[in-house]
Amino acid sequence: MDLKETNKEKMDAIGKNPNFLASVKHALDGIQTILKEEQNMRCHALLGIIPLLLAWYFQCSTIEWIIIIFCIFLVVIMEFLNTIFENVVDLVTDFEFHPLAKKAKDIAAGAVLVTALFSIAIALIIFLPKFITFYF
Numbered sequence: 001m002d003l004k005e006t007n008k009e010k011m012d013a014i015g016k017n018p019n020f021l022a023s024v025k026h027a028l029d030g031i032q033t034i035l036k037e038e039q040n041m042r043c044h045a046l047l048g049i050i051p052l053l054l055a056w057y058f059q060c061s062t063i064e065w066i067i068i069i070f071c072i073f074l075v076v077i078m079e080f081l082n083t084i085f086e087n088v089v090d091l092v093t094d095f096e097f098h099p100l101a102k103k104a105k106d107i108a109a110g111a112v113l114v115t116a117l118f119s120i121a122i123a124l125i126i127f128l129p130k131f132i133t134f135y136f
């Protein structure tokens with residue numbers, strides 16, 4: 001039996017999504033898992049509410065709303081990618097220490113941090129002038 005046939009047999013054993021609805025269900029399971037298992041994701045999701053409330057309070061323009069929502073999604077998506085990397089690294093290393101595993105995880109975490117700092121900078125650009133005009 002060649003490698004291709006062996007791989008096909010393994011894939012058959014895992015099974016493929018029979019239809020679109022099954023794919024959506026698995027995607028929703030993924031979202032549920034990350035919210036349940038990743039404290040950072042819950043933290044980002046909660047913090048994301050603050051700029052939305054501020055945007056509502058200061059009656060932001062449509063373009064400002066779009067930029068704010070885009071920044072929130074960017075951080076959330078980076079957290080998804082970070083979690084994927086962490087899981088794949090744990091799968092490959094089987095939780096054994098490896099300098100490359102540390103490098104990969106630290107870089108993935110760095111990507112989340114850079115995105116979060118970028119979003120904070122955008123929030124300051126949008127909200128700081130509004131705060132100043134509103135309160136002073």
Ligand SMILES: Nc1ncnc2c1ncn2[C@@H]1O[C@H](COP(=O)(O)OP(=O)(O)OP(=O)(O)O)[C@@H](O)[C@H]1O
Pocket residue numbers: 040082086093095096097098099101102103105106109
């Ligand atoms: N297999 C490994 N080999 C070497 N270092 C590792 C390994 N796994 C994790 N580390 C180090 O430990 C840190 C914490 O790893 P862990 O998997 O707990 O991430 P985490 O705390 O869930 O990260 P995050 O806060 O980004 O969600 C990593 O950032 C990395 O520096």
